[in-house]
Amino acid sequence: MSLDAGTRSVREAKTLSISHLPGLLRNPLRAFEAIGREADGEIARVNLGPFRPYLITHPEHLQHVLRDNVVNYRREGMMWKPLSRLTGEGSDADPSWPVKRKVFQTLLSGPSTMAIADEMTATIAEAIDDLAARVRPGRPVDAFAEMTRVVYRTIIRVLVGDRISLSGIDELGRVLVTATTSSFRSRMLMPFVPLSIPLPGDRAFNRCVEAVDDLIFPIVAKARREGAEGRDVVSMMIRARDDAGRGVDDQAVRDGVVGLFVASTDTTVSALSFLWAALDSHPEIRARLYDEIDSVVGTDAPGFDHLPKLVYTKKFLHEVLRMYSVAWITPRTVAADDVIDGIRVRAGSTVIISPFLTHRLPDVWPEPGVFDPERFAPGETRHRFAYMAFGGGPNQCAGRVFFFLEAPLILATLLSRFRPVLQNTSPVEPRVDITLKPREPVLLHLRRVER
Numbered sequence: 001m002s003l004d005a006g007t008r009s010v011r012e013a014k015t016l017s018i019s020h021l022p023g024l025l026r027n028p029l030r031a032f033e034a035i036g037r038e039a040d041g042e043i044a045r046v047n048l049g050p051f052r053p054y055l056i057t058h059p060e061h062l063q064h065v066l067r068d069n070v071v072n073y074r075r076e077g078m079m080w081k082p083l084s085r086l087t088g089e090g091s092d093a094d095p096s097w098p099v100k101r102k103v104f105q106t107l108l109s110g111p112s113t114m115a116i117a118d119e120m121t122a123t124i125a126e127a128i129d130d131l132a133a134r135v136r137p138g139r140p141v142d143a144f145a146e147m148t149r150v151v152y153r154t155i156i157r158v159l160v161g162d163r164i165s166l167s168g169i170d171e172l173g174r175v176l177v178t179a180t181t182s183s184f185r186s187r188m189l190m191p192f193v194p195l196s197i198p199l200p201g202d203r204a205f206n207r208c209v210e211a212v213d214d215l216i217f218p219i220v221a222k223a224r225r226e227g228a229e230g231r232d233v234v235s236m237m238i239r240a241r242d243d244a245g246r247g248v249d250d251q252a253v254r255d256g257v258v259g260l261f262v263a264s265t266d267t268t269v270s271a272l273s274f275l276w277a278a279l280d281s282h283p284e285i286r287a288r289l290y291d292e293i294d295s296v297v298g299t300d301a302p303g304f305d306h307l308p309k310l311v312y313t314k315k316f317l318h319e320v321l322r323m324y325s326v327a328w329i330t331p332r333t334v335a336a337d338d339v340i341d342g343i344r345v346r347a348g349s350t351v352i353i354s355p356f357l358t359h360r361l362p363d364v365w366p367e368p369g370v371f372d373p374e375r376f377a378p379g380e381t382r383h384r385f386a387y388m389a390f391g392g393g394p395n396q397c398a399g400r401v402f403f404f405l406e407a408p409l410i411l412a413t414l415l416s417r418f419r420p421v422l423q424n425t426s427p428v429e430p431r432v433d434i435t436l437k438p439r440e441p442v443l444l445h446l447r448r449v450e451r
């Protein structure tokens with residue numbers, strides 16, 4: 001990608017028609033898809049009246065924004081501004097961000113994650129036992145609710161050690177879900193509206209922030225009093241020092257816990273809910289997945305040793321995340337004027353990056369509407385910024401290794417005991433929220449596997 005304005009003329013980005021606006025209000029995701037089709041991989045400005053973000057979907061352009069000139073594209077503004085009131089800033093705008101980030105990276109690195117693999121296996125087995133005890137013939141379970149229970153239990157120790165009860169973590173989850181469904185969506189789509197102008201749902205959002213504070217600050221205070229020796233976010237944030245040897249305050253520790261909770265749970269739960277729709281409509285893929293889990297795990301208790309052999313399961317999960325790109329939008333704010341592939345990008349504007357749209361570019365992903373795990377077969381090559389489920393560049397997902405330990409273990413544990421059958425008769429459509437979520441409940445009949 002040449003950024004040399006001297007050797008080629010610099011153009012303004014094409015502006016897409018404002019006719020998408022009513023659709024965005026009616027069915028945001030469908031309208032967003034239409035916007036992506038119209039832009040067709042080119043850098044374009046989306047005309048939303050007073051708000052005219054750039055849309056950047058092509059892998060070459062993403063590499064520029066997320067890696068080559070990453071310092072110019074900040075995690076501020078759209079989405080991050082409302083989120084920061086809940087989780088703190090996810091950028092250098094917060095002086096404690098480098099410490100937080102280092103703690104996340106250390107805690108979620110391969111070796112640290114492997115060190116908790118046995119504990120994670122036991123937690124998942126216990127959570128599936130609990131589900132099994134509640135299964136009744138003819139009564140479907142809600143996949144999202146059940147996956148939420150499992151995922152919360154899996155992450156709890158990583159966040160706060162044993163300093164919170166199961167009901168406490170469920171309460172934290174409930175509050176955060178309420179927060180992200182109150183004024184969050186309107187504030188996310190209208191970042192230009194100042195906080196001083198109230199929007200519907202603001203009061204509920206503020207109450208949620210207070211409720212999160214009430215849950216987490218006492219945990220931080222207790223950890224400071226009683227010692228913070230563990231390998232969890234609270235302990236590690238308390239022990240961490242920045243380059244100048246300074247520690248962080250309670251607010252930063254609280255933000256670290258809430259930030260990691262939001263990043264790790266919503267995404268994983270959504271992926272583990274959508275996958276049943278993909279399995280239901282592809283019997284041959286379902287058969288291969290079940291065969292692999294049956295032959296690798298058999299009658300054993302699924303564990304860490306099985307994971308390297310669950311090759312198809314991993315390909316399947318990647319394709320689920322390509323098709324249902326749960327982290328559907330990861331916007332940035334432009335710090336200084338820039339030129340990308342001959343197109344001027346102006347300081348102060350918003351850049352919309354959308355894995356959901358990049359994964360639908362036909363030049364990058366042939367027949368993007370076809371669900372095919374073989375796209376991720378070893379030897380398949382593509383641009384490194386073509387598969388964006390976990391982002392790209394230095395700020396890409398720190399929990400990727402964790403996810404590929406947790407999700408296959410949950411699937412293997414569930415499928416070694418049950419054959420889930422989707423009850424929904426109409427297609428499972430995604431809806432936009434901070435992550436993509438199923439629009440309607442995904443209902444599963446869990447039929448026991450006789451062994």
Ligand code: HEM
Binds near residue numbers: 090267327400
């Ligand atoms: C389906 C599962 C997941 C998906 C699709 C996903 C997606 C993403 C994406 C796209 C980003 C980059 C955001 C950006 O560019 O601004 C990100 C960042 C992050 N994710 Fe994930 N994530 C998943 C699971 C997890 C899990 C399980 C954890 C933790 C256990 C986690 C922790 C993080 C953290 C800490 C960051 C911030 C990294 C940084 O800025 O340095 N994620 N995730």
